[in-house]
Amino acid sequence: MINRADQSIDIETFYFSAKEGEPLDQIITAIEYAANRGVSIRIIADAKFADIYPEALDGLNAAENIEVRRISF
Numbered sequence: 001m002i003n004r005a006d007q008s009i010d011i012e013t014f015y016f017s018a019k020e021g022e023p024l025d026q027i028i029t030a031i032e033y034a035a036n037r038g039v040s041i042r043i044i045a046d047a048k049f050a051d052i053y054p055e056a057l058d059g060l061n062a063a064e065n066i067e068v069r070r071i072s073f
Contacts, residue, residue: 002030008040015049018056035065
């Protein structure tokens, strides 16, 4: 689904924690490729867990075409 997106991707998740080699690592790579193709990516994650596991979300938020928001669930 991520690889076929051509306009936008919206993701809502309770937490977003990635470790190299874990399954989510492949999803993060696909999200980055989609953003590089010009797809608009919006991610909403729980603020508490985003503060505990900030690396993946902060890295994505720094990329062009990716917006990350932290909210309290």
